[in-house]
Amino acid sequence: MVLAACGAAHAQWVMESSGTTADLRGIDNVGGGVAWASGTNGTVLRTEDGGYLWQACAVPPGAEHLDFRGVQAFDANTAIVMSSGKGDLSRLYKTTDGCQTWKLVFTNPDKEGFWDAVRTDPDTGAVSVLGDPVAGAFRLFTQDPGTHEFSAKLHADNLPIWHGNPLRAAVGEAAFAASNSTLILKGKLVALAFVTGGNKSEFIEYIPDIMANHTMYSDWNRAPLPFAAGESSGAFSAVVCSCERDWRYFPIVVVGGDYQQPDATSGNAAVSYDAGLHFERPDTPPHGYRSAVAYDAATKAWITVGPNGTDISTDDGRNWRALHPDPAMHEAADADRDWNALSLPFVVGPHGRIGKLNAKALEH
Numbered sequence: 172m173v174l175a176a177c178g179a180a181h182a183q184w185v186m187e188s189s190g191t192t193a194d195l196r197g198i199d200n201v202g203g204g205v206a207w208a209s210g211t212n213g214t215v216l217r218t219e220d221g222g223y224l225w226q227a228c229a230v231p232p233g234a235e236h237l238d239f240r241g242v243q244a245f246d247a248n249t250a251i252v253m254s255s256g257k258g259d260l261s262r263l264y265k266t267t268d269g270c271q272t273w274k275l276v277f278t279n280p281d282k283e284g285f286w287d288a289v290r291t292d293p294d295t296g297a298v299s300v301l302g303d304p305v306a307g308a309f310r311l312f313t314q315d316p317g318t319h320e321f322s323a324k325l326h327a328d329n330l331p332i333w334h335g336n337p338l339r340a341a342v343g344e345a346a347f348a349a350s351n352s353t354l355i356l357k358g359k360l361v362a363l364a365f366v367t368g369g370n371k372s373e374f375i376e377y378i379p380d381i382m383a384n385h386t387m388y389s390d391w392n393r394a395p396l397p398f399a400a401g402e403s404s405g406a407f408s409a410v411v412c413s414c415e416r417d418w419r420y421f422p423i424v425v426v427g428g429d430y431q432q433p434d435a436t437s438g439n440a441a442v443s444y445d446a447g448l449h450f451e452r453p454d455t456p457p458h459g460y461r462s463a464v465a466y467d468a469a470t471k472a473w474i475t476v477g478p479n480g481t482d483i484s485t486d487d488g489r490n491w492r493a494l495h496p497d498p499a500m501h502e503a504a505d506a507d508r509d510w511n512a513l514s515l516p517f518v519v520g521p522h523g524r525i526g527k528l529n530a531k532a533l534e535h
Contacts, residue, residue, distance in 0.1 A: 183481065183494050184506040184518060184526030187222050195519035196511045197242035197252065197351050205247045208519050209239035217270055219247050222517065222527045228270030237262065241289040241351035243298070251276070251298060253289035255348040261286035263298065277312070277321045281305045287346040288354035288365070292316070301354040301365050304340035309365075309375075311338075338391060343370030343402075349430070350463035350512035352408040364447060366425055368405010372396040374425060376447045396425060397452050398438045404429040406441070408463045412487070414471065421446045422487040426475045428460035433478040435460065440475070442488035455490040457482040465513040474528075476510035476518055494532065 189195070189208070195216075197209030204221040213234035216225045231237075237254035244250035248269045254262045261279035266272060277300075279286060285303040292299070295316040302310035312321050344367050346353045355364040355376075364376035374394045398405050407427035414422075423446070428439030440457055441450040459479040466473050473484040474494070482491040495507050510520040516528035 183529050183532040184510075185529055186506055187225065187525045187527055189216060189225050189523040189525045190227055191216065191523040193523055194238075194511075194521045195523065195525065196238075196240045196349065198512050198514040198517050198519045198525075199242050199244045199250070200514040200517050201244045201246060205244070206514065206517050207242045207244040207250050208517070208525060209242040209252050210519070210523075211238045213237050213239065215239060215242065215250075215252055215270055216525075217247070217250075222525070225525065226270075228266070229272065231264040231273035232275065234262070234264065234273075240287075240348045243289055243291045245291070245296065251289065251291070253286055253300060253351070255286050257285055258282045261302070263289065263300065276319075277314075281310060284310055285345075285348070287348040288351050290354050290356040292356055299354065299356055299363075301346055303345045307339055309338045309340055309346075338375070340367070341371040343400075344373070345369045347405065347407045347427075349407045352410070352463050352512065353406070355409055355411055364409065364411075366396065366406035366409045366427075368398060368407065368427060369402060370400045372398040372400075372405040372427070374406070374409065374423070374441075374443070374447050374450060392448060394443070394447055394450055396427075396441050396450055398427055398441070399429065401429060403431040404438070407461065408475075410464050410466050410473075411447075412466055413468055414466070420444060423447050423450075424464050424466070424473055424475075424484075424488040425450065426457065426461035426464045428477075430460050430462070430478075433460045434458075440488065440491065444487070453484075453489055453491060455492070457491045458493050462511055463513040463518075465515050467515055474513065474515070476513055477508075478510075479508055481507045481510065 193210040193214035195210035200206040208216040213230040215228040239252045240255040241253040249267050251265045263277040264273040265276045284305050288301045297314040297316040300312040367373045406425045409425045412422040423443040425441045436456050443450045461475040461477040464475040481494040483494050484491045510518045518526045
């Protein structure tokens with residue numbers, strides 16, 4: 172089924188017609204007009220024309236009741252979707268024919284496990300999956316680029332000084348599967364990193380040069396994040412700046428908060444200017460809980476979204492301001508809110524919501 176998009180010309184997010192009422196949490200913009208989205212009830216969507224038309228994909232076999240929290244796409248024909256759920260409800264499916272057919276490629280082997288995020292290596296195309304702790308240790312499954320087989324590891328294959336010790340989690344510490352953006356692979360200076368929440372919030376990373384040359388750090392650097400402890404609180408999304416700047420300056424922005432208190436502004440963002448070794452609170456935080464953050468290199472602006480709205484920062488996360496639609500455009504009155512995940516220029520949310528960022532929205 173293919174439907175036409177519709178939207179307000181002057182909204183910050185131009186609303187598009189997805190043709191579904193599924194809750195959407197996965198979105199991946201490939202470029203060249205191609206993007207993929209995913210959500211509940213085995214829903215996968217695809218566009219080849221920049222969002223003007225969204226196509227409903229075939230439901231992967233046995234996935235009618237699965238919740239696809241993450242999608243990673245390679246082109247218009249090839250993509251991987253990740254479902255989140257306890258035990259074998261966490262799965263990976265792959266298509267190579269434009270989502271006409273799907274193949275189950277990996278199922279969670281941990282009966283008590285739960286997958287949170289999926290990422291593809293930009294160089295090899297190999298897939299990595301982050302899972303909640305099992306038996307007190309975080310789970311990371313990585314795919315061998317040669318054999319395409321998956322194995323349980325707590326490192327990438329290019330991390331030579333890993334000693335095989337489990338990456339332990341504090342009691343009540345876990346990751347959130349809110350926007351498929353808790354896991355970072357090969358960001359600026361960062362080889363591998365992820366953020367956690369719950370009873371303890373951390374930015375956990377491996378930086379080869381620093382870790383190899385400074386004995387003061389362990390194999391993994393674990394930086395505390397200034398988020399409140401609680402089952403519904405913590406870090407939900409992290410992005411490393413893709414900008415080209417002074418080699419000593421690598422902004423990393425983390426957002427989150429308490430999803431049960433969407434309007435609370437305390438403890439919902441943190442920023443690092445030393446490649447993730449230390450984090451600080453922003454001077455002016457976003458105006459509520461935020462589930463996803465992204466960096467727009469063209470405007471040098473950061474954008475973050477959540478249930479009660481959208482915020483932008485033009486000073487690398489130090490200060491945030493609300494991004495509201497034009498109040499004169501009544502049909503766009505809700506276009507700045509009720510969002511789950513970002514892959515600019517696209518944003519997705521509950522009840523089939525898809526938006527596309529107005530090209531002028533980030534001008535300042």
